Amino acid sequence: MESKRQDERFIIPIGPQHPALKEPAxxxxxxxxxxITNAVVRLGYAHRGIEKATESRNWVQNIYLVERICGIxxxxxxxxxxxxVERLAGVEVPPRAQTLRVLVxxxxxxxxxxxWLGVAAHEAGFDTLFMYSWRDRETVMDLLENxxxxxxxxxxxxxxxxxIDIDNQISDTIREGLAFLEERTLHYLDxxxxxxxxxxxxxxxxxxxxxxxxxxxxxxxxxxxSNVPRDVRVxxxxxxxxxxxxxxxxxxxxxxxxxxxxxxxxxxxxxRIIREILDTLPxxxxxxxxxxxxxxxxxxxxxxxxxxxxxxxxxSNGTDTPERVKVRTPTICNMLSVLKLAVGHQLxxxxxxxxxxxxxxxxxxxxxxxxxxxxxxEIWTWQDLRxxxxxxxxxxxx
Amino acid sequence: MIITTEKALSTATELFENWVWKTRTEKPEPNRxxxxxxxxxxxxPMTVGLRVQRxxxxxAITGLDLGPETKECELLYHFCTAAAIVTLRFRVPRDGAIxxxxxSVIPSAEVFEREASEMFGITFHGLRNPDxxxxxxxxxxxxxxxxxxxxxxxxxxxxxxxxxxxx
Amino acid sequence: xxxxxxxxxxxxxxxxxIFPGGLFLLILGLAYEWVDRKLLAQLQNxxxxxxFQPLADVIKLxxxxxxIPEGVNPWLFIGLPIIALAGSLTAALYTPLVGLPxxxxxxxxxxxxxxxxxxxxxxxxxxxxxxxxxxxxxxxxRTLTQLFSxxxxxxxxxxxxxxxxxxWRIADITSYTENHWLLLSQPIGFLVALIGLIGKLEMPxxxxxxxxxxxxxxxxxxxxGRGYALxxxxxxxxLVVGLTLVASFYMGGMANPLLFLLKTLLLLLVMVGLQTLxxxxxxxxxxxxxxxxxxxxxxxxxxxxxxxxGVAS
Numbered sequence: 043m044e045s046k047r048q049d050e051r052f053i054i055p056i057g058p059q060h061p062a063l064k065e066p067a068x069x070x071x072x073x074x075x076x077x078i079t080n081a082v083v084r085l086g087y088a089h090r091g092i093e094k095a096t097e098s099r100n101w102v103q104n105i106y107l108v109e110r111i112c113g114i115x116x117x118x119x120x121x122x123x124x125x126x127v128e129r130l131a132g133v134e135v136p137p138r139a140q141t142l143r144v145l146v147x148x149x150x151x152x153x154x155x156x157x158w159l160g161v162a163a164h165e166a167g168f169d170t171l172f173m174y175s176w177r178d179r180e181t182v183m184d185l186l187e188n189x190x191x192x193x194x195x196x197x198x199x200x201x202x203x204x205x206i207d208i209d210n211q212i213s214d215t216i217r218e219g220l221a222f223l224e225e226r227t228l229h230y231l232d233x234x235x236x237x238x239x240x241x242x243x244x245x246x247x248x249x250x251x252x253x254x255x256x257x258x259x260x261x262x263x264x265x266x267x268s269n270v271p272r273d274v275r276v277x278x279x280x281x282x283x284x285x286x287x288x289x290x291x292x293x294x295x296x297x298x299x300x301x302x303x304x305x306x307x308x309x310x311x312x313x314r315i316i317r318e319i320l321d322t323l324p325x326x327x328x329x330x331x332x333x334x335x336x337x338x339x340x341x342x343x344x345x346x347x348x349x350x351x352x353x354x355x356x357x358s359n360g361t362d363t364p365e366r367v368k369v370r371t372p373t374i375c376n377m378l379s380v381l382k383l384a385v386g387h388q389l390x391x392x393x394x395x396x397x398x399x400x401x402x403x404x405x406x407x408x409x410x411x412x413x414x415x416x417x418x419x420e421i422w423t424w425q426d427l428r429x430x431x432x433x434x435x436x437x438x439x440x
Numbered sequence: 441m442i443i444t445t446e447k448a449l450s451t452a453t454e455l456f457e458n459w460v461w462k463t464r465t466e467k468p469e470p471n472r473x474x475x476x477x478x479x480x481x482x483x484x485p486m487t488v489g490l491r492v493q494r495x496x497x498x499x500a501i502t503g504l505d506l507g508p509e510t511k512e513c514e515l516l517y518h519f520c521t522a523a524a525i526v527t528l529r530f531r532v533p534r535d536g537a538i539x540x541x542x543x544s545v546i547p548s549a550e551v552f553e554r555e556a557s558e559m560f561g562i563t564f565h566g567l568r569n570p571d572x573x574x575x576x577x578x579x580x581x582x583x584x585x586x587x588x589x590x591x592x593x594x595x596x597x598x599x600x601x602x603x604x605x606x607x
Numbered sequence: 608x609x610x611x612x613x614x615x616x617x618x619x620x621x622x623x624x625i626f627p628g629g630l631f632l633l634i635l636g637l638a639y640e641w642v643d644r645k646l647l648a649q650l651q652n653x654x655x656x657x658x659f660q661p662l663a664d665v666i667k668l669x670x671x672x673x674x675i676p677e678g679v680n681p682w683l684f685i686g687l688p689i690i691a692l693a694g695s696l697t698a699a700l701y702t703p704l705v706g707l708p709x710x711x712x713x714x715x716x717x718x719x720x721x722x723x724x725x726x727x728x729x730x731x732x733x734x735x736x737x738x739x740x741x742x743x744x745x746x747x748x749r750t751l752t753q754l755f756s757x758x759x760x761x762x763x764x765x766x767x768x769x770x771x772x773x774x775w776r777i778a779d780i781t782s783y784t785e786n787h788w789l790l791l792s793q794p795i796g797f798l799v800a801l802i803g804l805i806g807k808l809e810m811p812x813x814x815x816x817x818x819x820x821x822x823x824x825x826x827x828x829x830x831x832g833r834g835y836a837l838x839x840x841x842x843x844x845x846l847v848v849g850l851t852l853v854a855s856f857y858m859g860g861m862a863n864p865l866l867f868l869l870k871t872l873l874l875l876l877v878m879v880g881l882q883t884l885x886x887x888x889x890x891x892x893x894x895x896x897x898x899x900x901x902x903x904x905x906x907x908x909x910x911x912x913x914x915x916x917g918v919a920s
Contacts, residue, residue, distance in 0.1 A: 086576065258547060277445075366505075370552075
């Protein structure tokens with residue numbers, strides 16, 4: 043696979059296991075001294091075959107399957123899927139349910155952006171910011187737990203509605219949490235735009251111009267940091283975003299600093315939307331009836347995940363299982379920009395450039411667990427897995 | 441500069457209705473325009489046409505297996521502008537399909553094409569790096585997991601093999 | 608007569624191996640490492656390790672298997688950590704540890720001490736370049752690059768007090784500084800010495816040579832078990848020796864153990880503060896920092912001192 047000419051150069055492997063990567067991916071970085079001359083990526087280490095698996099599960103089971111594509115943006119995957127299926131079925135979701143979906147989506151965005159802030163600071167070697175932002179992230183995770191009962195896979199969506207509701211007590215808790223987070227976010231915004239040592243690592247690093255971002259098909263905060271107005275919430279408002287319009291956050295510079303500022307300003311925007319929702323939550327039903335079989339047809343569902351546009355193509359053949367579910371996650375769109383940007387930079391900047399797009403590899407690598415011993419795709423119990431592990435290692439040590 | 445959804449759809453409709461070859465277009469949903477290509481040869485000129493009109497960016501390439509009995513797969517290229525989605529779609533044979541690569545026009549097509557090629561067995565002519573993107577390097581050859589008649593049994597050989605000590 | 612010689616030898620061995628060199632220094636090094644980690648954790652809103660954690664780490668590492676990777680020179684691989692530790696421990700003999708006068712002393716021992724302190728860095732660089740691992744090689748390059756950038760200004764900043772006193776003997780300098788806070792008259796030298804020490808110990812923000820997010824553990828990547836434990840002990844000892852040197856030169860000397868503890872810990876606190884506040888510098892930024900600012904500023908201070916000395920005489 044590797045040409046001989048490349049072998050003679052100095053190639054630094056980053057991954058599949060590497061302290062800079064919180065998830066598995068493999069980068070081959072060719073360096074000349076400290077300068078990167080080439081970068082190649084290999085994905086698939088977290089490839090689970092979810093796209094294939096959706097074809098053997100019914101419409102309802104698939105909500106929980108797609109929710110597990112990503113641990114951070116689980117809600118938005120389920121939302122995209124539900125919106126698509128509801129459109130295919132021609133079902134109108136009650137307004138209260140739509141608004142609650144948006145509420146959880148925005149809380150999830152806060153969670154994701156704060157997590158990113160910490161990771162990116164850690165990559166820069168600024169662990170203090172990492173520790174503080176992750177401490178504050180606990181606040182929003184507690185809020186999510188309050189709302190949905192879970193910290194990670196919220197399982198809020200149903201086909202045709204949501205399964206949670208909020209009362210005055212919860213909305214007061216959310217308001218309290220948001221007040222604290224807003225104060226912290228303003229502080230972080232001050233830090234990332236004024237701390238000299240930190241700016242040395244972010245200002246002018248990894249510059250993605252507007253035309254490059256456009257050609258490479260960047261999405262989400264990465265595109266918006268390069269002044270490309272690409273935000274599905276604004277361009278094609280879905281669900282309750284028609285009632286709660288989003289102000290798009292654009293920054294011109296396109297460097298790492300801009301990516302920090304875009305995400306932090308989006309946090310402030312999320313706080314505003316959530317407050318507005320809490321003030322004017324429409325009353326009414328939470329669910330509506332959904333047919334078990336979905337009418338034949340195709341639909342495309344686009345939503346704005348924390349990392350950018352999430353694209354679902356769903357095809358139904360009129361039965362109770364989908365014919366095809368295609369998932370295009372935002373990271374895959376932005377990944378190419380990393381490889382392009384890295385060339386010419388210092389090796390020390392690579393972790394930050396990589397972190398700058400907020401990569402999510404398990405989002406990237408979807409599609410299969412196929413159980414080869416049991417001859418059928420099914421779920422193993424913990425005992426099975428343990429037993430398998432013991433047998434595997436016994437077999438190999440002999 | 442910012443193109444609205446309606447403008448994008450009308451521009452695209454106009455573009456393809458006056459295309460050199462008669463092209464069938466459909467509007468399955470208010471914000472979508474599906475363009476059925478005669479064959480894969482029209483793909484690059486039409487993409488260039490879209491790019492010239494500044495209509496959208498390549499959001500995804502979807503592969504569809506129409507089933508073993510039809511002996512055909514379908515490829516869908518989705519271009520998004522605001523809420524508008526223009527889809528260029530055409531059918532290719534399930535076996536040994538060769539489709540021109542879009543990499544020269546849209547560099548980001550590379551990842552989508554690599555995915556389609558390993559999942560459906562479609563060869564993209566002009567793809568610089570046709571290696572696996574998601575599947576392991578030792579994935580059995582001529583085995584394409586997203587085809588409907590994919591049999592997980594073939595993976596038995598993949599997992600039962602001895603570890604090769606990283607060679 | 609004979610018994611006094613025996614006593615003398617026993618005394619020397621005690622000084623060398625138990626107190627204040629040797630064992631005591633190693634334990635003190637671990638204690639300071641804990642203070643560093645604990646304070647850093649507290650400032651970062653974490654709980655931090657328990658008091659025996661550095662000791663537990665070392666014991667665990669000593670008990671672990673040492674894997675000698677393929678393609679290295681095994682003698683160097685095993686020998687370098689030992690030389691590094693020996694360097695730090697020897698350097699300690701010439702410094703006024705715990706406020707006691709140095710156990711050994713001769714004219715010009717300042718130069719020897721500073722170079723003994725560099726032995727650790729040199730050993731780490733060699734250890735990294737001895738292996739075939741890419742991360743180690745990158746780390747070794749960075750370690751040595753950093754060494755070349757801070758070494759000259761660090762040395763110059765320690766020679767500043769020597770010029771004032773007119774002696775290159777540590778004992779002479781410390782007896783002079785007991786009554787003079789050179790920190791006040793040579794603030795630049797103090798700052799450079801402090802930051803030089805951070806660079807020497809590869810602590811954040813000058814930890815580019817072992818930036819975990821880029822090159823795992825830098826030159827130390829291939830080390831496990833005993834070799835790594837020895838390097839860590841050497842670092843701990845060097846932390847204490849370095850703090851002692853800087854504190855006794857610039858912070859009004861240290862006449863007794865209490866002052867020693869107070870001043871070195873104060874200095875450590877300042878270092879922890881810098882670690883908390885500043886982002887890791889890239890290696891090119893580190894080099895730029897030293898050669899553009901560090902060296903020039905120290906030289907300016909030197910010039911001032913020499914002129915002042917000339918005017919005074």
